[in-house]
Amino acid sequence: MxxxxxxxxxxxxxxxxxxxxxxxxxxxxxxxxxxxxxxxxxxxxxxxxxxxxxxxxxxxxxxxxxxxxxxxxxxxxxxxxxxxxxxxxxxxxxxxxxxxxxxxxxxxxxxxxxxxxxxxxxxxxxxxxxAPPARPAPRLEFIGDSITCGYGNEVSLLESQNPTTGFHSVNENITRAYGSLTARNLGAEAMTVCYSGRGMYRNNTGSTTNTLPQIYDRVLPDQAAPRWDFTRYTPDIVVLNLGTNDFAPGTPDATRFQAAYTDFVAQLRSYYPRARIICAVGPMLSDSYPPGQNQWTLLQSWVSSVVKGFNDRGDARVHYLAFERQREPYGEDWHPSATTHAAMATRLTEFLRGLP
Incomplete structure (x- = not known):
């Protein structure tokens, strides 16, 4: 014995x-x-x-x-x-x-x-x-597309090397993406809901089905069931970075884009009545490519206008943030590299710490 x-x-x-x-x-x-x-x-x-x-x-x-x-x-x-x-x-x-x-x-x-x-x-x-370790606080949620997922962020390519490489899963690392880095900076817990190629009202293929808002309430985005129970995780801050893929087939319709954006922010507000919602843009779009479309300026104008609409209607907890446009080195397929993600995290961390 x-x-x-x-x-x-x-x-x-x-x-x-x-x-x-x-x-x-x-x-x-x-x-x-x-x-x-x-x-x-x-x-x-x-x-x-x-x-x-x-x-x-x-x-x-x-x-x-x-x-x-x-x-x-x-x-x-x-x-x-x-x-x-x-x-x-x-x-x-x-x-x-x-x-x-x-x-x-x-x-x-x-x-x-x-x-x-x-x-x-x-x-x-x-x-x-x-028994498990104590959970950190506060709670963050990041919603987005390939940028938020960390697509190709573990390679660093110069423009002269042609970053059009295609997707390789070994080069995608969410822990080196701006959301995870920001959470680490703040000592916070983070949940990420993201999918490459998805947009606000249309995807990079031009399809208007299975956009990110349409699959947002799923546990598994490629399956209609099970549905996510929003009482299981209530973030203090939601960072929404969508819209880049809406521009991939060409300049989207401004009215449809802003209506879809407004509806999605309202949906998030219904789930999270007290959360701060950060409507972020960048860093991939440009005013120089495709020529004459001024996509970066348009996205900034449209999203900031949506945020102003919520503020004017009395919701002061919806905020606008523009990340700086990326520079080389790039990740795969011209996506942000780990270096750019680190700079985005610094910008976002400072922005969140400065909120009243």
């Missing part, structure tokens, strides 16, 4: 996804079998006492250069490690032969919904699960 002087040896235990000591951040649908999610930035944190831990995960990415999901693993606050996951594998060793004692683990999905959804099936711990 074990005594106080002879502690019980740790054994392997399986932690189901429903265990309340697993701390989820982001849009996750938890059932008895799995926790399903697809947005970038979804985080799973846990604490345990023991010397080994394994991840049980079923991934639905098809595994090519565009559809391999990547995660960031941080163990005991050490330098993060990038983990590629595959549909053919369901068990991943996260830590082995660790020093006996308490450990912390955080997994963050780095890649966006287009890459594929994931199903957390739990963890195996050689030891015992502990």
């Amino acid at each position: 074990p005594t106080e002087e002879t502690p019980t040896e740790p054994t392997w235990v399986t932690v189901p996804p429903t265990d309340s000591r697993l701390q989820y951040t982001g849009r996750v649908e938890v059932s008895s079998a799995s926790a399903v999610f697809s947005h970038p930035g979804v985080s799973i944190k846990l604490r345990f006492k023991g010397d080994a831990i394994e991840l049980l995960l079923k991934d639905h990415g098809t595994g090519n250069e565009q559809t391999t999901n990547h995660y960031q693993l941080t163990l005991d606050g050490q330098s993060p490690v990038k983990l590629a996951v595959r549909a053919s594998q369901t068990v991943y060793e996260l830590g082995r032969n660790l020093p006996p004692g308490e450990h912390t683990v955080e997994l963050i999905k780095l890649t966006e919904s287009y890459v594929g959804r994931s199903e957390l099936q739990g963890f195996r711990i050689h030891g015992q699960l502990l």
Whole structure:
């Protein structure tokens, strides 16, 4: 029989996804079998006492250069490690032969919904699960397109190198995008709802179906169900950065764009009555390309006008922010590089700290 002087040896235990000591951040649908999610930035944190831990995960990415999901693993606050996951594998060793004692683990999905959804099936711990760490405050939510997702931000290309590379999931890292960086600057918790190519009233293909506002209330943006329960996460600040893709097929209709923008901000206000809503623009559009369209000036004018409309109607908690236009080096397909994202985060952090 074990005594106080002879502690019980740790054994392997399986932690189901429903265990309340697993701390989820982001849009996750938890059932008895799995926790399903697809947005970038979804985080799973846990604490345990023991010397080994394994991840049980079923991934639905098809595994090519565009559809391999990547995660960031941080163990005991050490330098993060990038983990590629595959549909053919369901068990991943996260830590082995660790020093006996308490450990912390955080997994963050780095890649966006287009890459594929994931199903957390739990963890195996050689030891015992502990209560989760305290959640940070305040709470932020970032809504956007490929810019917010961090599309191609882990490469740095000069204009002379032709940044038209196509999408590679290994080069997308939400933790180096402006939203995650801003949350880190403020010691805040963040949820991200974003999808490359989606617009406010039309997408970069010209389609007006499945725009970001139309898929916003979904847990998985490519599936009509399940729907997100907005009582599960109430942000103090919402940062909305949409509109770049509306201009991709050419200059959009001003009336339709502003009406869709107004409707979406009103929808956000209905979900979050007290939140500050930051209507941000930039940094990809230009007045010089396509020639003669002045897209950057138009987007700024239209969005600032929408914000003024809310302010004039008595909602002073809707704000306008323009990021500076990006410069080289660029990320993939002329997207902001990690350098530009860092500058955007500095600008946004200063803006948020300066709000009355």
